[in-house]
Amino acid sequence: MMSKQKKFYVVWKGKQPGIYDTWTACQQMISGYKNAQYKSFASLEEAQKAYNHSYQAYKGRKKKSPSLSPAKIAAIGPINFHSIAVDAASSGNPGKMEYRGVDTQTKKVLFHIGPFTQGTNNVGEFLAIVHGLAFLKLHKSDRILYSDSRTAISWVRRKKCNTKLRPHPKNKKLFELIARAESWLKHNDYTTPIAKWETAAWGEIPADFGRK
16 A cells, blocks of 8 residues: 655644644634645745745646656757856745845855845845846856746836835835836946746746745
């Protein structure tokens, strides 16, 4: 008889929110708790990412296909390792947010900014791309830049951080950085190609925090 695959349980709202590695432990946190929010995941990495998002982002979400067909992967093509990869992580929406850029092949961290309070993941992704563009221009590099956020890529191309986040004393520094990034885009030309990181074919982007 085959053993069941181990699961990890995220409790967003319960007696003690967190990640649990048994259903029994999860039950103890949600039993008798009104409107408890929880969900199971196939790996600890998935659970960590989910925990740092909101429950609403995962409620009712269908499981993705575990992999693409060889033909689809071949159509996407290989990773261009003459590149840098950027990503952001946000604990809550809004919540503590940070972003970084790494060498795609070695995963050496090239820059790491934050955390900021009252930020969002999309804002972080936007700032990460702009920082990466400025970094590559400063170093006169011909590498490309990878981001896994279509939203942030579109914002960069429009030279505008189109966030619904509102200014607040707690995120003042973050909005100052957003203004600087938008100004940089409006006053600087760049030749760096911005490419979409194909997570379904290549796995998580190298800059991933493992907990966004």
